[in-house]
Amino acid sequence: xxxxxxxxxxxxxxxxxxxxxxxxxxxxxxxxxxxxxxxxxxxxxxxxxxxxxxxxxxxxxxxxxxxxxxxxxxxxxxxxxxxxxxxxxxxxxxxxxxxxxxxxxxxxxxxxxxxxxxxxxxxxxxxxxxxxxxxxxxxxxxxxxxxxxxxxxxxxxxxxxxxxxxxxxxxxxxxxxxxxxxxxxxxxxxxxxx
Numbered sequence: 001x002x003x004x005x006x007x008x009x010x011x012x013x014x015x016x017x018x019x020x021x022x023x024x025x026x027x028x029x030x031x032x033x034x035x036x037x038x039x040x041x042x043x044x045x046x047x048x049x050x051x052x053x054x055x056x057x058x059x060x061x062x063x064x065x066x067x068x069x070x071x072x073x074x075x076x077x078x079x080x081x082x083x084x085x086x087x088x089x090x091x092x093x094x095x096x097x098x099x100x101x102x103x104x105x106x107x108x109x110x111x112x113x114x115x116x117x118x119x120x121x122x123x124x125x126x127x128x129x130x131x132x133x134x135x136x137x138x139x140x141x142x143x144x145x146x147x148x149x150x151x152x153x154x155x156x157x158x159x160x161x162x163x164x165x166x167x168x169x170x171x172x173x174x175x176x177x178x179x180x181x182x183x184x185x186x187x188x189x190x191x192x193x194x
Contacts, residue, residue, distance in 0.1 A: 097129060097154065113157060121145070122146070125148050125150050125167075126147060127155070130157070131149055135147065151171065153173055
């Protein structure tokens with residue numbers, strides 16, 4: 001009987017140990033599971049934050065690219081408008097010689113160029129179509145002007161010193177080119193800032 005009691009006590013003791021080990025194991029498994037779930041939640045949250053950051057970076061990049069593309073289109077359109085305006089002006093100026101105000105304009109261009117050069121014996125370089133008009137106007141200028149019909153232009157003239165070292169360009173085309181450069185600077189200043 002003592003043997004049976006001893007076996008019974010050993011069995012009870014073993015069952016108690018098994019219960020304790022099982023409880024401890026269950027508790028450890030539960031702790032590990034909770035810790036793993038916390039880590040999974042943290043990793044998941046971190047990944048979500050990283051994805052949000054990447055999506056925000058991509059959104060900003062797409063927005064920047066769209067703005068840059070839009071700006072390029074606007075600049076291109078403004079250039080086209082700028083070019084069209086000057087082509088139209090050039091077409092209109094091609095017929096300026098046939099207008100009633102051309103002789104007054106030519107007179108003004110001659111006097112401006114003469115005043116800018118300040119030469120007693122200048123050479124007036126003109127288009128042959130303006131020869132008679134230039135003779136009339138140059139008769140009223142001080143000094144002795146030489147008229148040379150060596151230009152092919154829409155109107156106006158160039159005036160040079162007798163030795164040809166200094167030339168004042170005052171043709172319709174040169175004035176249009178000068179205006180184009182001035183206006184281009186203003187347009188680019190508007191487009192790109194000061």
